[in-house]
Amino acid sequence: MKLNRREALAIGLGGIAATMLPMPAMASTVEELMAEFAGGAEIGEGGITLTAPEIAENGNTVPVSVSAPGAEAIMLLATGNPTPPVATFRFGPAAGSQSASTRIRLAKTQDVIALAKMADGSVVKTQATVKVTIGGCGG
């Protein structure tokens, strides 16, 4: 993944301690990527909020924000893109909040997945379907 191509306009940094690391450009499957991120921990639910539009106004730049209080790292995956990894946000101990906002390009209608790794090593997941449509026939 290349950041400039993703048009990442705004990263809601939880203080200066958050960094956004580009993912290695390997063609891993979504399952492999999630397993790697979880590092053997069972993937649970709750404690993570992903906000994305139900229908993208512009598939080239879809605003997405994710929040997981207490997380050390949050990974975003666009499951239907040729390269699913979007970003991994890491939060240091001085981070005021564990949330991030970015804009992503979605090639087609797909699920966006967010995983958070908590300080105790537990991992939680949430997802949202973002529809990319031709539009034009409303109302």
Next chain:
Amino acid sequence: MISRRDFLQAALAASAIWGGSGTGRWARLAAQQQLSQDQLLEFPDFGNVTLIHITDIHAQLKPIWFREPEINLGVGEARGKVPHVTGAEFLKLYGITPGSPEAYALTYEDFVALARTYGKMGGLDRVATVIKSIRAARPDALLLDGGDTWQGSLTALRTAGQDMVNVMNALKPDAMTAHWEFTLGIDRVNEIVESLPFPMLGANIFDAEWEEPAYEPYKMFEVGGAQVAVIGQAFPYLPIANPKWMFPGLSFGIREERMAEVVQEVRDAGADLVVVLSHNGFDVDRKMAARVPGIDVILTGHTHDALPEPVLVGETILIASGSNGKFVSRVDLDVRDGRMMGFRHKLIPIFSDVIQPDAEIAALIDEQRAPYKSELEEVLGTSESLLYRRGNFNGTWDDLICNALIEEREADIALSPGFRWGPSLLPGEPITREDLFNVTSMSYPQAYRTEMTGEVLHTVLEDVADNLFNPDPYYQQGGDMVRVGGMGYRIGITKPQGSRISDMTLLKTGEPIDPNRSYVVAGWASVNEGTEGPAIWDLVESWIRRKGTVTIDPNNSVKVVGA
């Protein structure tokens, strides 16, 4: 202590005198087979707060015919629920006698005969009479306009919505929200909004670049000693369903979290009653009501549904007030101690021959129309068929438009958008230019001619079908299916996107559509910037003039499965 829910249910039972299933006033009025203005306006005041709701007027200043849909299918949890109940089922559900004035106002059956009996509906001068009568009883009643007000007629097009602004301002609304307003272009919208003596509210309208609120989200009113918060919710899918280049820099969306935040904000600011003035569409509002706590009333809009009773979702009431000026809803609420303790509701049908026009507003309407009088009245031809638009898959007005597109642009296939606005015309009536503009008037009317492969056509139909039949209402855009001329197809509405549409057939040859072959397609109202072609009304006008008399054959080209 009686819970809030008990109060609501008790109030619902009490309100049955106006619309209870089987025993309601609607049924009794029907039995009497007569109407008077006093009956239509009869409403013993209740509680301390009155809301007046009108929505989706689509610039219809004068009384109109408006046939409600025969086909309005619900999917997912909405399947078989109102507003997806039509015709005889609807009459049965609400205890309305077939052939009664209410049956005429609310359903499609026997429409032509009933229209000739009961006359046109709507007219903002009649609406004015209703509003003034309510205000005489309740001077501080709030008048709330749900949007789609400034578009849909020749005069609204020629004046860029000014005719509607002038007449609505005279009715003194307290707030509005918006959808088609934005197709006037962002500069014009902001020019009007700055001139309005009331706010345009849209909690879900954001600056696209900075994700900051772009319009006022809510306004607080003091009514009957209570603090009433009115939160606006504009149509969520404006940049998708309409041309986003006309309002660049704005982002919409349902933004459920934002709605929850604003509800909390107004509660914290002391709101005793929270009203959402919404252009979400009914199914979206029903879902939002179940998921966002703290909303007392949602005044719904966009999907043009008229329901004679509120729909209760948890402790939230949903009010559906129809379209095109056909109805006004009055909702009286008992608001005490920071709570809604009960309500009384009436959907008031605007029978134009029963309700006296308000003289002042009638004069104002005539003034708006005067410069365009001869243009409006010019007769283009005659229709032998009933012309109407509403229905999930087709309507005779769009059949007419598709026929004109195919012949005038020498196309194999025609596409007409699934708009829900546009009044009806009775058989034998002349088609005036006003009638034609009432079903076509908008700011991106170019009738394009292009080539599409069978595969692309399939993708387009699948895409639009999912906007209508996605089982999750938050993914629905609230229009009807794109109308297709020259091609038939089968649709399985409960299937997932990509497998709903099958058996696409070119009607003129009876051959199956070939995914790899190109077809000449004509259509109008493309959301793409730079679309070229004559305005749809000019194209249809020449076609009608050439025909003289128009007849629309029954359209059986769409086979529906899973309804």
